Amino acid sequence: MCLFDTPSTELPKPPVPYTTGWRFTAESHNVSAPTLVTGRCCTTSKSDRVERKRMSPVERCIQRPPLPGSKGNDAVSLEVLKLLKGGDGHNSQVFTVRLIASTSQSLPKNGTELVAKIYDPLYFDDDEGYLNPFLCMDQYYTHEANAYEALAEFQGRGIPKYFGSYSLYLPVDSTRKRAVRMILIEHIRGTTMADAKPTLFSQSARQYIMKTIVDLESRIYEKNIWLIDLEPRNILIRSAVDSQPQIVFIDFGDALFNRRRDNYYAMQLNNFLGHYISPLLRWKDAKAKLYAFPNWVDWDWDCWLEVEFAHTVPSITPEMRERWSYKRKDRLS
Incomplete structure (x- = not known):
């Protein structure tokens, strides 16, 4: 018997009470x-x-x-x-x-x-x-x-x-x-990115969506909260096909405080709490295009990122650049 199998003696659960009209x-x-x-x-x-x-x-x-x-x-x-x-x-x-x-x-x-x-x-x-x-x-x-x-x-x-x-x-x-x-x-009426069809959006609209996501996530990270579950199913698009759709993040059950998990190694890292961290450090190709949003990005992500967030370069310190270096195997965020 599998260690985690449901035991045969387990009593049935009562019906789910959360039904229409309750x-x-x-x-x-x-x-x-x-x-x-x-x-x-x-x-x-x-x-x-x-x-x-x-x-x-x-x-x-x-x-x-x-x-x-x-x-x-x-x-x-x-x-x-x-x-x-x-x-x-x-x-x-x-x-x-x-x-x-x-x-x-x-x-x-x-x-x-x-x-x-x-x-x-x-x-x-x-x-x-x-x-x-x-x-x-x-x-x-x-x-x-x-x-x-x-x-x-x-x-x-x-x-x-x-x-x-x-x-x-x-x-x-x-x-x-x-x-x-x-x-x-x-209650926000809209469609999740997971349910929306990227092909119905022009490239400029999709670029606007991705810029909004990167900017909002970075501002939330500045508040020392790391959204490790930021994926299309947790992002609402409020308006339909539009050049500037409104984006809303939902579901923060996996949000991490102090930008880290509570294990010994993560607690030793300098996360620069309270400081804005440029997307040029945290939103490289592997994080965005190849992982959560492959169907939404059909352009050169890194070049686009460098243009859209060029204004954040002065905020980057050598210490930040080292902390979020993509050569580091221990990068956590």
Whole structure:
């Protein structure tokens, strides 16, 4: 039997509650600090595997509540409108909601359509037991909520507006409930780059898109946040085929703080925290054209980059150039 196989004694999970028309109330929650991120921080241990074999998924959720943080002072009532991503076997449950009522002064008016993202370990894809769903959900929630707060100046122009973090309590039986965390963000209508067809965009439009991505990512990096999961599926194009489409980054569950993971070697590097790092150092060919955006780039990337970001050359120091040298095998960002 494979070490991570689902045990035959495992009890079935209850139906996913996040369905169209479902109404629920959530309480505001003050998120704890971002969890540490190391090489195997979210993988299962031997004791985790024993627990997974002996306990039902629901019972494990009761025994392993999310990181505490602290309770806020507001409550919000919502109605699910449409599932965007979710069901059993997903890293998060994402759906549009209608704001029914709220005690918070920071939320928009009742009736506004928002996006709710719920971090529910019960329906998490744990890769057949290889990943610990509780550690993963704690990481995604604490990193995403803290990233939105740290990037407040970009909300509404580059990233969605953020309307806070919350807790909701789902009934297990007549006497018990389990807690899950949630964030509320602006609902942005658009198409992800992963779903869009690059051939429908002119080269100048695609160049505008890529310049916007590079510039926004670099400004976010200046805030000491490294978006290691910046790929087409996490980038929205707001307008259709246009010479200057609007770009919005989504999904910050894998965002790294202090521009690094929390392992010994990464902590020894000088990341020049708080300093702007020129894209000429961090956005070479291998990072952009050959990795995440091959279908969007059909021009000489390095030459184009040097022209578009020539104005950033004075900001580059010899120490920065050495830190992000492409001759270094230990380049981490």
